[in-house]
Structures are given as structure tokens and as C-alpha cells.
Amino acid sequence: MSEETVAVRALDGEEYLESLRDGRQVYFGGERVKDVANHPAFRNAARSIARLYDALHDPEMEEVLMKVDRWGIATHRFFAPAYSAQDLLEAKEAIAAWQRLSYGWMGRTPDYKASFMATLAADPEYYAPFGENARRWYREYASRVLFLNHVIVDPPVDRNRPHHEVRDVYVHVVKETGGGIYVTGAKQVATQSALTHASFVAANSGTAARFEEGKDEDFALVFLARMETPGQILFCRPSFELKAESPFDQPLSSRFDENDAVLVFDNAFIPWEDVLAYRDVQRAKQFYAASGFFNRFNFQATIRMAIKLDFMCGLLLKGLESNGTDGFRGVQVAAGELITLRNLFWALASAMALDPEPSLGGSVVPKLEYAAAARVYTNFSWDRVRQIFESLLGGSPIVTVSSYRDLMNPDLRPIIDRYLRGTGIPAEERIKLFKLVWDAVYSEFAGRHGLYELNYAGNNEQKYLDAFHWAHERGLADGFKALVDQCMSEYDLDGWKVPHWTWNRLGQ
Template sequence: MAQVIQTSPRPMTGEEYLESLRDGRKVFFRGEWVEDVTTHPAFRNAARTVARLYDALHSPETREILTKVDRQGILTHKFFAPAYSAEDLKEAAQAIAVWQRMSFGWMGRTPEYKAAFMATLGADPDYYAPFGETARRWYREYASRVLFMNHVIVDPPIDRNRPPSEVRDVYIHVVKETDGGIIVSGAKQVATASALTHGTFVGVNSGSAARLQEGRDEDVALVFFVRMDNPRQYLISRASYELDAESPFDHPLSSRFDENDAFLVLDEAFIPWEDVLIYRDVAKCKRFYADSGFFNRFNLQTTIRFMIKLEFMIGLLQKGLECNGTADFRGNQVMVGELVALRHLLWAIVTAMVSDPEPSLGGSVVPRLEYAAAARVYTNFAWDRIRQIYERILGGAPIINVSSYRDFLNPEVRPLLDRYLRGTGMSAVERSKLYKLVWDAVYSEFGGRHGLYELNYAGNHEQKYLDPLQWAERRGFMQQWKALVDECLSQYDLDGWRDATWVWETNGRER
């Protein structure tokens, strides 16, 4: 990662970003070490997609919307800096939207995702005492270069019925403490887009932290950073949808927006003290996830990202119906209208998150917790409904297509395709292109992975509902809501109304 840091403290360009990935990182794919992810066909187009985001930071058309100078004098992306007002949050939301529209909402873990946490380090670094200087220095480095961080905060789904301290053969834990830092080993998931990042944030999510007990789990109560050139960090990637994409015509999304997920292993990796945030502190591991404001902020990014993706899916569905000649069918309009209403609802929550924030560390503000929790629930289950609507009103239309763009290049079959595969007011090539996009979005391996991602990226299906309930109890909302019921119950009894406002008549007599 050394080549990322330059004497000129400014955001990287796209070219500088690509060069920064050539640092000897250990990415393994199909049994081989990928020495340069920027040129390997499994990663290169996704890397170039991210590079376009960095170029936008310098483009005259977008740089004013995307960047600002923070309170420390650092020129950075607006969401990479702490927010201190509703206006700051509004501008950050606009910056998120500009970046997300460049991939139509199909890349969830672009650089601004982890900015949801990293920016909080600049607001109150001393929250992480005795490692306050770690937070302070990482924020300066991160914000000034607009670094791309991945994160791993989930333990592998192994022996979860046992205490974390008893799964040391798998879970990340301290092996040894030295004068210069710590030696750690273990695995974490899911390192989404990690092959294209500048560093790994290793932490504990709310579900994992809830299982930690003081006096037992200190060796796994850790939060730290790993530089990508750490020789003992291994990223073992899943299959690449980008690699399998035959052409942009056949795979317009997966050929450039595949955020390859990886299984991350640290095998006696040395982590210097200057990269440690929390060390063997169970209480702080339990608190920091909520205290930092990360939860509030990441849901702002994910909701905006999902809404742009939803807008894309609404437009794609409407074009598919028009191609079929069924856009005016009343039942189809009803279902498209449902998605339009969902889009409006979630944008309204975004508006609430930025216009009615709550105080956070160091005098900063973050989106209100209640709004963030609501957005988390409704964005996570929405993809299943989107897919269901596609399947109901597009029917079998997405199946009827050519095997490859090459079919249109065959002079014998081309006239048949032009006649029988055309759409309503649309040529066969245009129809095929449209439905290839539908297939890649909903039914391909890439589309299937997105269905899994949308449902699980923010936690397990139960935790998403348990958190709002627990927070409502902690913040006194449940008591207020029960008090409403108690007030109603207090207004009557067996003898009738206890308040003279109302009249009760029985057997013709007023009581």
C-alpha cells in the first residue's frame, strides 16, 4: 500500500487507483495467485469501473458535487468526512448518489460504503483510546487519498453453537503479543470487492459481539486494519461472473460490475500497534458498532444505492412490458405502481435520515437510528418482491432469446431472428439486447448472487427485526407506546366512562 501515499494530499485519479492495486496482495483465484488484479480477466473490468469513480472526483462536471474540504483542511469525498449538520448529510447523500448512478446501483461495496465508518474516526478519534492515534492517523490517510476499504465482520458459519473462544482454529484471534504489535490468525467473511481495495477493516458486527463474554473471549475481541500488502493475508475468491461473461451484449452487468466476494484468512499475520483500534476489550467491541454511528451512516449509503438500483429495475421492467405489448394491461400497471410507491417510500426515508439527524461522536451528526433501522428492513426484503413481480408479469419472455450475440452474425439465421424475435415496435437485436439485460439482472449467476446479497448484507433476517425492537425499548419509545394504551385503558372500567367527556347509556338510562 506504500505506493498509494503521495506527497500531494489529494484524492487519487483513476489511473493512480489502478496503480495502487499493484502491491503484491495475495488474491487467489482458480488455484493461482493473481499478481495483478487490474489486468486479470476475472477482475479487470470491475477495477476499471471503480477507477471511473476516482476520475469523477476530478471531473469538472462532478467534482463540486462529490468533494469538499473537511474541518482538518483535507480535500475529500463528502461522505468520507464527518457531518456536522443536516446540510452536510444532504450534500453527502447527493455525492453518494452521483457515484452510485455510475454503476446503476449494482455495486454495493464501492469506496463510500466503508466511509460510513471511517469518517467517524475523524469526528472523535479518542473514543478508541488508548489507540486514539491509530484512528486519527488512519482518518487523515483515508480521507486525503479517498482510500477504498473492504471489511470483514462476520465469523465463518462454523461451530456457532460454541463460545467464540472455543473456535480458535477458525475465528480470528490473538496468537501472540509483541512490542511492535500483535500476531493474529483466523478467517472472516464476506470480503466483498476486497481484491480491489486498499485495506481490510477487521471487526465484530452486532450479532457476533452479542455472543462475547468478558473474562472468556478477550482474544477475539479485536478491531484492526490490515494493509493489502500484508504477506500473511490471503483472499480466496469465489467464481468470477466477469470472467464468464462472453460479451457486453450477452452480460451487460456481470461483465463490469462483479464485486468478487472472497474468504479472508490471516495466517499468523503481524498487525502493528498503529493499525489496532480495539484490543482484547469485550465491552468496547460490544459498544463501538452502535456508538461510532456506523450503523446509521451505512444505511444511508445502502438505501441510496438500493433506490438507484430500484429505479433501474422499474425502468427495465417498464421497457420489458412495452416490448411485449403488455404495458397497458391493468394488472401489470398495478405491479409497476407498487414498485414506484416503494421507491418513493424509501426516498422519503432517505430525506428523513438527512434532514432529521441525531448527535454522535465529537459533535458530529448521523442519520437518526430509527430511520436507519427502518430502511435496513425494507431494502433488505424488497429484492424478493421485485423478482416476484418480474416473474409474474414478464412471464417466460426473458427465456426466449439467442444463445449469443453470434447468432445475429450468422447470415442464415439472421432473417429468421429479425422476423420472429422482434419486439413490439422494436427490432430483434434491440429486443434481444433488452432481455439479455433482464436476464443478467434477475436470473444469471450474477443476478442470483445479488438476490442473496440484498437479503443478507446488513445482517441475518432475524437481527434486522430484533434491533429496531431492542432500540425502541432502550430509547424509551416502547414505554411511550405502552403509555398510550394505558391512557386509553384508564378512561373506562366496569362502571362505564371515568371521564365525563363521554356518555354511556344502558337500558335507556344515561350513566
């Protein structure tokens, strides 16, 4: 694509919805979806994303969300590389402003993949000999504020075998031509992919760690595939949005369901201009951390989780007030734990912005150690959130009605109003509140969120293994041990070896 064809402004909501009508191969319920923007399994989620795009053009939000980068491109603040702590602080506010529009319930919004795509501009030649591809993709991506999905995990099959022995499943190059490459294989989990503009395809740290030089070059790829790419097929999971009967009964799942999919390449053609790494085992192993992607995606995820915890704190407090238990000491203790957890994530997000480290091309990214900590604690904190809700609210979320229709029945309404009221609030308001609690904590939508929060940043062991290995690679482990060595060097069998302390020998 030439520079003349690159749009010079960010998409608005209507343009975004129209951009989804490109012939993509999305399958749901045994049929190919002709128009994802209007299909009942996706249409409200699509409009939740369209709302983000409209916000880019809202005079009241534009200053927080938008900036002009070093190349004169007007884009979302997190879509551009950061060159100072101030840049990261401003990006933090832009991410938070977008995330508040979905109350933290949509994690794979367009700013998620900005975690990586912004790094393309900082040092395109890091991707040599595909540096011009990186530069071109950044210009198109940033100027239009495109929405990319992200697939870096192999399907959970034959993981006990060497990578190159699973060519029937894992993504690999099958043919090279003058115009590009043909790839075949599957990746997961393509969250929100049906509503995106392109797929970013690579290997995560756990997968890349298994690559062997001389054997796995066909799998060592980093590329982008536009959603209309022939041979790119999405198989979607069931839609919680489709099952939602009304916003009163399913207020979150009816509009914020990020459908997950398995993405399959069936001899799909990828032009050379969309390739960033080709048959390069070392680059595939390094890009996850070296590119700055890891540091930045955990920055976005931490802010999103902080917004989600703001929401959950409010939801818990309102539930306790409705039950009349908000004044109990033990209840306040547990609610205080949730508030403290919320405070922790906001503090971590601020530290990630204010204490960055150098990255490609003179840019800065959140410090890797902070990002690794955020990766772990954002993942398992959600289980504790659910435990607090379950222990404090008990069976209250069950005490509702089957449907909004019960409240519209004139024979039932007086009985409901009397017996299902809350403390200081009428029955309709109490039921509305606890249906929101149910959708957030107990519904099928909520169950998927529990799985998402635990696994989206990597498998349980890999999170800790990465932190362990990076501590050794970056000299932190040596520093830890040196501190202990220093402590032990100050004494021996004869007593203190430094003059600061005295020693009373036994019997003296």
C-alpha cells in the same frame, strides 16, 4: 505513517489501478493473482471502481462529489463527518452520483466503508487509548479517498459452541509485541476485497453479543490491515466477469461483479498504529451502533437501493412496452407497486438526512430507528422486485438467442429480425433489452445479488433483534407502552374517566 507522507489529493482512476499492484495475496483458480487490476476475473470491476475515482476529478461532477472538511482535507462528501442535516443531504447526493455510475449494482464501493471511517475524525478519543490511530487513519483515508473492504462475520462453523472454543477458525490475537499484535483466523464475506486498499476487521452485532468477559478478550478486536500485509490471504469465489462472453450477452456481470472472498489471517502482523480496539469486550459490543457506523452504512445502502430500483423500474417499463402489455390495467397495478417501492426508499433516504440524531464529537448521523427500518426493508424488498418481474414478463426473457454471434450470422439474421422483434422495436434492440433483464433477474450474477441483498446487513433474525433491543435501550418501548396505558387510563368499569365522551349504558 507521518503526516508528511499522506497524499493531499484523491486518487484518480489510473492511480487507483496502480495502487492495487502491492504484492497482496489473492488466490483465484488455484493460483496467486499477480496483478488483480488486469486479471480477467477482476479487471472490468476494477475499471468500474476506477471510473468512480475519475469522477472525483471531473469538473462536471466535482462540486457534487467533493468538499473540504473541517481539517482542510478535500475529500468525497460522505468521507467526512456530517454536522448538520444539510451535510447529510449533500452526502446523499454525492452517494447517489457515484451509485448511478454502476446503476446501483455495486454496493461495496469506496463510499460504503466511509460509513465508518468518517466517524474516526468526529471523536478520535472514543477509541482511546488508540485515539491517535483513528485520527491518523482518517487523514490518510479521506485525503486519498481510499477503498476499504469490511469483514465482521465469523465463518459459519461451530456456532453452537462458545466463541472462545473456536480458536482454530475465528479471528483472535495469538501474540502481543512492542510493535503490534499477531492475529490468526478467518472472516467473511470480504466483498470486493481483492480490489481494496485495506481490510476493516471487527465483530458485527450478532457476534459481539456472544462475547463473554473473561473469556473472549482475544476475539474482541477492531483493527485495519493493509492489503499487502503478510499473512493476509484472500480466497475468492468464482468470477461472473470471467464467464461473461460479451457485454451484449452479459451487460451487468461483465463489469459490475463484486467478487466475494474468505479472508484469512495466518499469523499476520498488525502494527499498533492500525489498532482501534484491543481485547475490549465492551467496546467490541458497543461500536457497531455507538460509533455511528450502523446509522451511516444503512444511509449509503438505502440510497444505493433507491438507484437500483430506479434502474429496475425503467427495465420493467421498457420490457412491458416491448411486449405490448403496458396498457393492461393489472400490469399497471403491479408496475405501480414497484414504482411505489422505489418512492419509499427515496423518501426514507431523505428522512434519514433531514431528521438526524447527535453522534460522536458533535457530529450527526441518520436516526438509529430509521437506519434499522432501512436495514430490514432494503434486505427483503429484492425478493418482491423479482416476483413482479417474473409475474409480468413471464417467459419473455427466455425468448432471445444463444449469443450475439447469432445476430451476426447473415443466414439467421432475417429470421431473427422477423420473429424476435418487439412491439415497436427491432429484434436486435429487443434481444439486447431482455438479455439485460436476464442478467439483472435470472443469471448467476442475479442469484448472487438476491443473496447479497438479503444477507449483507446481518442474518434474518438479527435485524429484528437489534431493532427490538434498541427500542428498549433508547426508551422507545416505554413510550409505546405509555401510549397504550394512557388510552386505558381514560375508562374503567364505571365508564369514561375524562370529560370528552359520554357513555350510553345498555338499556338507558
